[in-house]
Amino acid sequence: MIRKLAEQVKEYKGASIATPLFMLLEVAMEMMIPLEMGNILDKGVQGGSMQAIFCFGGVMILMALIGLFAGFAGGKYGARASAGFARNLREALFRKIQTFSFSNIDHFSTASLVTRMTTDVTNLQNAYQMLLRMAVRAPASMIVAMIMAFYISARLASIYLVIVLILAVFLIVVISVVRRIFSRVFKEYDNLNESVQENITGIRVVKAYVRESIEKDIFSRTSEALRKMFVKAESIIATGIPAMSLAAYSSILLISWFGAHMIVSSELTTGELVSLLAYSMNILMSLMMLSFVFVMITMSAASAERVVAVLDEAPEIVNPSEPVMEVPNGEIIFDHVNFAYKKEAQNFVLSDVNLTIRSGETIGIMGATGSAKTSFVNLISRLYDISEGSLKVGGHDVRDYDLKVLRDAVSVVLQNNVLFTGTIAENLRWGNKQATEEELKQAARMACADEFIDRFPEGYETFIEQGGANVSGGQRQRLCIARALLKRPRVLILDDSTSAVDTATDARIRRAFREDIPDTTKIIISQRVSSVQDADRIIIMDEGRIDAFDTPENLLKSNDIYRDIYEAQTQGGSGDFDENGGEDS
Ligand SMILES: Nc1ncnc2c1ncn2[C@@H]1O[C@H](COP(=O)(O)OP(=O)(O)O)[C@@H](O)[C@H]1O
Numbered sequence: 002m003i004r005k006l007a008e009q010v011k012e013y014k015g016a017s018i019a020t021p022l023f024m025l026l027e028v029a030m031e032m033m034i035p036l037e038m039g040n041i042l043d044k045g046v047q048g049g050s051m052q053a054i055f056c057f058g059g060v061m062i063l064m065a066l067i068g069l070f071a072g073f074a075g076g077k078y079g080a081r082a083s084a085g086f087a088r089n090l091r092e093a094l095f096r097k098i099q100t101f102s103f104s105n106i107d108h109f110s111t112a113s114l115v116t117r118m119t120t121d122v123t124n125l126q127n128a129y130q131m132l133l134r135m136a137v138r139a140p141a142s143m144i145v146a147m148i149m150a151f152y153i154s155a156r157l158a159s160i161y162l163v164i165v166l167i168l169a170v171f172l173i174v175v176i177s178v179v180r181r182i183f184s185r186v187f188k189e190y191d192n193l194n195e196s197v198q199e200n201i202t203g204i205r206v207v208k209a210y211v212r213e214s215i216e217k218d219i220f221s222r223t224s225e226a227l228r229k230m231f232v233k234a235e236s237i238i239a240t241g242i243p244a245m246s247l248a249a250y251s252s253i254l255l256i257s258w259f260g261a262h263m264i265v266s267s268e269l270t271t272g273e274l275v276s277l278l279a280y281s282m283n284i285l286m287s288l289m290m291l292s293f294v295f296v297m298i299t300m301s302a303a304s305a306e307r308v309v310a311v312l313d314e315a316p317e318i319v320n321p322s323e324p325v326m327e328v329p330n331g332e333i334i335f336d337h338v339n340f341a342y343k344k345e346a347q348n349f350v351l352s353d354v355n356l357t358i359r360s361g362e363t364i365g366i367m368g369a370t371g372s373a374k375t376s377f378v379n380l381i382s383r384l385y386d387i388s389e390g391s392l393k394v395g396g397h398d399v400r401d402y403d404l405k406v407l408r409d410a411v412s413v414v415l416q417n418n419v420l421f422t423g424t425i426a427e428n429l430r431w432g433n434k435q436a437t438e439e440e441l442k443q444a445a446r447m448a449c450a451d452e453f454i455d456r457f458p459e460g461y462e463t464f465i466e467q468g469g470a471n472v473s474g475g476q477r478q479r480l481c482i483a484r485a486l487l488k489r490p491r492v493l494i495l496d497d498s499t500s501a502v503d504t505a506t507d508a509r510i511r512r513a514f515r516e517d518i519p520d521t522t523k524i525i526i527s528q529r530v531s532s533v534q535d536a537d538r539i540i541i542m543d544e545g546r547i548d549a550f551d552t553p554e555n556l557l558k559s560n561d562i563y564r565d566i567y568e569a570q571t572q573g574g575s576g577d578f579d580e581n582g583g584e585d586s
């Protein structure tokens with residue numbers, strides 16, 4: 002785990018090494034100052050020599066200046082190293098997430114990925130900075146101060162030792178309690194982000210269903226849970242400061258008490274006593290810092306695990322070593338294919354799918370919500386990998402293709418598709434970066450998107466807001482189809498992509514497909530019989546199985562499911578698969 006994180010330090014190695022070195026220099030200066038202070042008192046004040054005061058005082062000021070510079074430089078390099086480390090880590094995470102397949106993303110959930118890239122990385126950044134600055138400095142200063150104290154007076158120094166030990170035990174108890182609280186904090190952060198993310202992305206649905214107050218409750222509950230945990234943790238940590246003061250004052254008291262006796266019996270000078278008091282402060286401060294470092298490391302250990310889990314995740318779908326770089330045609334062969342989303346799942350979502358789709362055919366798919374239509378088509382462009390059997394596109398196994406080649410050739414308009422912030426033209430060019438204006442127009446024409454684009458005052462330069470909020474559902478669907486067409490695919494898959502488009506326009510889009518891209522295999526999932534009845538053949542799906550695969554005419558004669566839906570939809574009635582008109586998502 003440490004190694005995985007250390008890899009991200011990269012170009013900040015120099016700064017990472019310089020920081021503790023500067024901190025050591027600062028410690029060295031800090032340690033010399035009490036000695037000089039003792040000298041001023043003993044040789045200057047007590048000895049009545051102005052010259053000694055100037056001399057030792059000058060040296061002391063010089064040391065203080067060097068210490069100041071070292072502290073400043075250490076702080077600067079520490080900040081540089083930790084901020085750079087955080088940037089590298091974030092970039093590594095982002096790059097990694099880009100390689101994730103759909104199933105990898107299912108594994109973490111989007112909200113959790115967001116927390117890991119933000120809160121967790123920030124934690125690690127703070128911990129790293131603390132580590133660079135304090136991990137060497139605090140123990141070094143503690144040990145040196147201890148040695149110096151023993152050097153001046155072993156008897157008095159042993160007082161520290163006792164107090165430091167008592168304080169250390171106390172801090173260890175505090176840390177172990179706090180550690181347990183913090184490990185729960187991050188799970189709660191995930192919940193918070195999930196609630197925020199779900200609510201904000203679905204804000205329109207939330208409003209439509211007047212769920213605001215319920216959503217607010219969910220959010221406040223998580224928020225409140227976080228507040229409680231932080232208050233608990235921080236108040237426990239806060240007990241450390243009075244404990245430290247107590248220890249400081251008692252050691253001053255004890256040292257002064259015993260020191261006074263020793264001065265009377267000339268075993269100790271006043272200057273030495275002052276130096277000892279200064280060292281006692283140093284020791285206690287270092288102990289305090291050390292405990293802060295421990296708290297930080299505790300907090301960040303949970304974050305480190307969460308970040309490394311993302312970095313360690315193996316992308317489920319990777320490019321083969323010698324990929325096939327061209328999809329020759331749009332033929333699709335499913336050979337005894339079984340599929341489940343999770344390896345450990347008991348039942349297959351799709352079982353024993355066996356069928357051949359010829360290149361250039363138009364295939365309709367119908368079936369109830371949850372009958373695995375989406376799962377079926379997602380296998381073809383390898384958004385998920387099949388569990389058993391074999392799946393060939395254009396004569397090659399889908400796993401033999403270069404991923405980009407395959408996904409360009411198999412163009413899917415996903416069921417819940419989104420547009421991105423940018424102009425219409427920019428969005429369409431996702432399909433093909435080099436597309437000329439003419440090509441954009443042609444694709445828009447085929448998808449019947451030209452009619453409304455031309456009506457926008459700014460045409461193809463119209464700005465699409467995030468998620469396509471400023472176009473209607475049907476307009477968004479048509480833009481998504483145009484975007485998919487720009488890839489000039491061998492296989493075009495529409496997953497319920499014209500559900501918000503009126504039937505007349507829907508028919509015109511299909512006619513354009515027939516006339517303009519006759520060689521492309523077209524797979525159209527729809528809830529509407531009218532969208533698939535002119536297909537060459539129709540797949541009827543039922544609970545993850547192929548119930549029938551035949552021409553519309555034959556299905557009308559032989560398939561009960563198709564006949565029911567056909568009759569319901571052509572003789573009035575909604576004929577929806579779902580009696581209660583369930584939301585498909
Ligand atoms: N990402 C996923 N992870 C786990 N299960 C899923 C996932 N997507 C869909 N499923 C499950 O697979 C089944 C088929 O879903 P889907 O293919 O979306 O059906 P359809 O498109 O016909 O409505 C459903 O039971 C659904 O719960």
Ligand SMILES: [Mg+2]
Nearest residue numbers: 374375416586
């Ligand atoms: Mg679906």
